[in-house]
Amino acid sequence: MANGLHPRTVPCEQCPLRTMANFRPFTAEELQFVSEFKAGETHIKAGETVFQQGSRSDYLFTLLRGWMFRYKTLPDGGRQILNFVFPGDFLGLQGSILDEMQHSAEALTNVVLCAFPRDRLWDLYARFPGLAFDVTWLASHSEQVLDENLLSLGRRTSLQRLAYLLLHLYLRAEETGLARDGKAIFPFTQQHVADTLGMSLVHTNKTLRRLAMSGTMRWRDRTFDLIDRDGLAALALHETNHRQKYPLI
Amino acid sequence: MANGLHPRTVPCEQCPLRTMANFRPFTAEELQFVSEFKAGETHIKAGETVFQQGSRSDYLFTLLRGWMFRYKTLPDGGRQILNFVFPGDFLGLQGSILDEMQHSAEALTNVVLCAFPRDRLWDLYARFPGLAFDVTWLASHSEQVLDENLLSLGRRTSLQRLAYLLLHLYLRAEETGLARDGKAIFPFTQQHVADTLGMSLVHTNKTLRRLAMSGTMRWRDRTFDLIDRDGLAALALHETNHRQKYPLI
């Protein structure tokens, strides 16, 4: 396509996301508008990046298929992963609405994004308040996730942080159809986890080992097994003496 | 007032915030709607709290006058400050739009808030897309601040975090008319800073001491002096060897 977009492979009328539990049904008019608002798709291979910190993007995106993450880089090369992006999530709204991006986004798997031209967002607000409301809901919801991550980084121990993150990722994956029956494919490495939790790779590895010994989960070869959901949640949240409950950690 | 709100002391037509640089001018219709949307004011004394984690609030708020902060508490009593709230900021949008609050908000000074009934937010979206757009803008903007804080907590050293936070607070204060000529009243204690940056009070104190020795700022008796803006920014951002530049830190 002339604008660099891929022609659509999925008509909005048959969007697989619409059947997910956390999506409200669209009216016929809304559906038609969205369908026409969608300028095309962006297909990205694992490891590639959608937009770069400091650049402008003409489009807003919705993740249709795959895993991504948003991150920031420091001048010294350090990377902080801000959050993981799941199907249905908005991308590109964060860096205020019209300004330069203050973060980058990278694909963990091959990925399909729906692209919406930024300069027509105003139309959406003017003509479909219900959709505008949804956009705000998404923004405020992702803010809540960031709040929780901030709490993790600031106040939880490395073991708690790790337990919280893995549980959170599993639950999000389950919500979006990327996991079931306690099993998920996690398409990221320990380095990604380290960059999310603000700890070194080595320490992440050691902590992961300790967490595995609790027997609440297993993560090997990209495969995550949630064995004891409540146990993992307890490790994430409570300030119990873990060594009493799990002498091996 | 029957609903527990204070009658308005400031008519929206003369709202002092409207003259601030970062506010776009309202149309007459918008102004009239906002004025009628505002159910009243909430007056809070320093140290009191507007809403509590886990509670529901019937109102959305805009901070009209004073300083506040949002925070979360852990079962063990730990507190993480999520961000500081300045005049013009929204409060109560974060905990998704209609659900339970996932955080609390406390006043650092005596404070005046404008209260808007949550259940009429839909009206705003339906009738004033421009205002709806503004709401989204505010949400996405505060998300950007959270991104930056996350980067701080995850990847910066304690000295950098501290420099970044103080500079950020000063700049926000300046934007909102609470500071000028490099001087501001900071109505919070070292404990607040510690709870924001995820470090202990003792270590905050030591780091603050080191930062003061760089000569880029001074903070004593609630008074903050920004002495060398660029120097402080450099300490916050660059990974230079600070001891070369400021042998005393």
Add this chain to the structure above:
DNA sequence: CGACTTGTTGATGTACATCAAGGTACGTGG
């Protein structure tokens, strides 16, 4: 009445000993 002590509290400053996390180096296995 006013001035001077005394006690209290909250914020800040400093000195340890202890521990969690980092960094480098060098393994393995696919």
Add this chain to the structure above:
DNA sequence: CCACGTACCTTGATGTACATCAACAAGTCG
């Protein structure tokens, strides 16, 4: 080659404990 695993030593951050200082209230005495 890259992701993961582990050992070693170093550094940064914590926690406890205690000293300082100012603000404030209560009480005492000239």
